[in-house]
Structure formats: structure tokens, C-alpha cells
Amino acid sequence: MAEKKYDLIAIGRACIDLNAVEYNRPMEETVTFTKYVGGSPANIAIGASKLGLSCGFIGKVPDDQHGRFITGFMKDAGIDTSNMVVDQSGKKTGLAFTEILSPEECSILMYRDEVADLYLDTDEISEEYIKEAKNIVVSGTGLAQSPSREAVLKAVSLAKKNDVKVIFELDYRPYTWKNSEEVSVYYSIVAEQADVVIGTRDEFDMLENIEGGKNEETVAYLFQHAPELIVIKHGVEGSYAYTKAGEVIRGTAYKSNVLKTFGAGDSYAAAFIYALIQGKTIQEALQYGSASAAIVVSKHSSSEAMPTVVEIEALMKEQA
Numbered sequence: 099m100a101e102k103k104y105d106l107i108a109i110g111r112a113c114i115d116l117n118a119v120e121y122n123r124p125m126e127e128t129v130t131f132t133k134y135v136g137g138s139p140a141n142i143a144i145g146a147s148k149l150g151l152s153c154g155f156i157g158k159v160p161d162d163q164h165g166r167f168i169t170g171f172m173k174d175a176g177i178d179t180s181n182m183v184v185d186q187s188g189k190k191t192g193l194a195f196t197e198i199l200s201p202e203e204c205s206i207l208m209y210r211d212e213v214a215d216l217y218l219d220t221d222e223i224s225e226e227y228i229k230e231a232k233n234i235v236v237s238g239t240g241l242a243q244s245p246s247r248e249a250v251l252k253a254v255s256l257a258k259k260n261d262v263k264v265i266f267e268l269d270y271r272p273y274t275w276k277n278s279e280e281v282s283v284y285y286s287i288v289a290e291q292a293d294v295v296i297g298t299r300d301e302f303d304m305l306e307n308i309e310g311g312k313n314e315e316t317v318a319y320l321f322q323h324a325p326e327l328i329v330i331k332h333g334v335e336g337s338y339a340y341t342k343a344g345e346v347i348r349g350t351a352y353k354s355n356v357l358k359t360f361g362a363g364d365s366y367a368a369a370f371i372y373a374l375i376q377g378k379t380i381q382e383a384l385q386y387g388s389a390s391a392a393i394v395v396s397k398h399s400s401s402e403a404m405p406t407v408v409e410i411e412a413l414m415k416e417q418a
């Protein structure tokens with residue numbers, strides 16, 4: 099079989115983060131923000147590309163200055179943007195205003211009405227493109243509304259048909275979902291088909307539509323289906339990987355000079371996936387993910403701050 103062109107193709111939103119420049123104060127008192135490319139799947143693609151993976155992106159951006167900024171940034175980051183569709187119907191870029199109340203208390207105010215990314219349509223998903231990938235990374239938020247929901251489901255079934263691994267990053271954002279029943283329905287459909295599922299404990303609770311779920315019960319349910327590997331993150335407490343063969347592997351968090359909490363999940367996913375693709379062990383992949391997250395939470399952005407392999411390995415060595 100011919101070598102595939104892309105290590106991974108991410109699908110979902112590519113948006114803008116406006117990160118508070120003034121730290122440790124409420125949004126009401128914040129007057130300056132720095133603009134970065136954002137959106138969980140875009141951040142993951144940017145992080146993975148910086149680590150040396152060949153990456154593509156499937157998404158939709160507006161035909162305006164923000165859309166061009168996003169596509170330009172992603173291109174400069176080495177990502178193939180040929181399947182980033184430019185919306186022609188006046189849709190907007192999603193904006194995430196971040197509030198840094200303290201290093202531990204951060205929140206995000208999302209402006210996501212009529213956003214272009216949720217208008218990605220089924221006829222904009224190319225089987226030829228998906229075939230070129232070893233892995234696709236699906237973000238849960240892409241399932242929040244039609245037509246993006248059907249476009250993502252189409253991408254998943256084309257990946258399955260063409261022997262492309264499906265990595266499902268739960269990436270739950272309450273905004274744009276109608277209710278928790280709906281989240282659970284669509285998350286289950288994709289999680290049951292995915293090869294790898296990554297999320298926080300709270301996100302798995304959304305998937306199962308329960309409160310206070312137990313990892314053992316979650317993996318017992320999902321291992322009845324396609325997943326081979328499930329990663330459940332518990333913030334600074336670390337993360338756990340479960341394999342279908344019954345292994346449980348614990349990843350520990352690294353110490354960090356934390357500036358803000360957001361960006362951890364995306365940088366973790368980028369480096370975890372990178373390490374797996376490089377043929378590292380699951381234990382090593384958990385540590386690459388944790389180290390990458392520790393670096394990003396100490397910096398101002400989620401996308402530009404994505405570390406290099408050298409930076410990740412230096413931190414792992416330093417805190418071994």
C-alpha cells in the first residue's frame with residue numbers, strides 16, 4: 099500500500115481565541131486581548147504539526163479577515179489547508195474570550211452563534227482526502243449542530259471504510275448543544291466507532307449522561323465496541339490509559355509555573371498522538387501529553403505556545 103500523505107487530519111472548528119492580556123482580573127475589567135488562532139481541533143493540528151507530524155485540516159471559515167487570518171496561520175504552521183472551505187453565506191468566526199481570574203480559575207466566554215465551522219456540509223467531506231490520512235481527529239463540538247454533525251459522521255464512516263484510524267477528542271463545550279441527552283446520543287455514536295477516545299472524566303460523564311461516573315465502568319462499556327484505547331484525564335491528578343487487552347497505565351502531571359488552565363487538553367492530545375504515531379509506548383505517550391500540557395499552561399496562548407519535541411523531552415528529563 100502506498101505511504102499515506104498525512105499522519106493526521108483534524109476535523110472541526112478553527113476559530114479565534116482572544117486571551118486577556120491583564121491577568122488575575124475579571125473579564126469586566128479586562129480591556130486588552132491578544133488574538134490567536136484557537137478551536138480545539140485547530141490547536142491539536144497546530145501542536146501536532148509543530149512536533150513534526152504531517153497534518154491536514156477539514157473545516158469551514160468565513161470569507162473575511164478573520165477567516166483569512168486563521169487559514170494563513172494554519173498554512174504557516176505547515177498544515178495542509180486545501181480542505182478548509184471558505185463559507186460564502188456570511189457566517190462568522192467563533193470567538194473565545196478567555197478570562198484569567200487566577201492561574202487556577204480561568205473561564206471562557208464563547209461567541210458561537212451562526213459560526214462558519216458548524217456549517218461544514220456533507221458534500222464538503224472528500225473521501226479522497228480522508229483516504230490520504232493515517233488518522234483523523236474528530237472533535238466532539240463538531241457534532242453539536244447540523245450540518246456539521248452529519249459532515250463529521252460522514253468523515254467517521256469514510257475513515258472506517260478506508261482503514262483510517264478515528265481518534266475522538268470529546269472536547270465538550272456546553273455552548274451550542276441543546277441538552278445533555280443530545281450530547282450523549284451523538285457522543286456515543288462516534289465513541290462506539292472510534293479507535294481511540296480521549297477526554298476528561300467530566301466529558302465521559304457527558305457521553306454516558308451520568309454524574310460521578312467510574313472509569314472502570316466507562317471502559318467496560320466502550321470496549322464492547324470499536325475502541326482499542328481510552329484515555330481519561332483528571333487534570334493535575336494525571337491521566338489514565340486503558341487498553342482493550344486490559345492494561346491500565348497511569349500518566350502523571352508535571353510541575354508547571356501555571357499562568358492559565360486552558361490549552362492543556364489540546365496540547366496534551368497533540369503530543370499524546372504524536373508519541374503514539376512515533377511508536378512510543380502508551381506510558382511514554384501519556385508523559386509526552388502531560389509535558390506538552392505543562393508547557394502550554396505556563397504560556398499565554400493555546401496555539402502559538404505549542405511546544406517542540408526538544409522542549410517536551412527537556413521537561414520530561416528535568417522532572418524525571
Ligand SMILES: Nc1ncnc2c1ncn2[C@@H]1O[C@H](COP(=O)(O)OP(=O)(O)O)[C@@H](O)[C@H]1O
Binds near residue numbers: 366
Ligand atoms: N495546572 C496544571 N499543571 C500541570 N499540568 C497540567 C495542569 N492542568 C492540566 N495539566 C496536564 O494536562 C492534562 C490535561 O488536563 P485536563 O485539565 O484534564 O484536560 P482539559 O484541559 O481538556 O480539561 C492533565 O492530565 C495534566 O497532565
Ligand SMILES: O=C(O)C[C@@H](O)[C@H](O)C(=O)COP(=O)(O)O
Binds near residue numbers: 135137139365399401
Ligand atoms: O476550543 C476552543 O474553541 C477554545 C480554545 O481555542 C481555547 O484555547 C481552549 O479553551 C483550549 O482549552 P483546552 O480544551 O483546555 O485545551
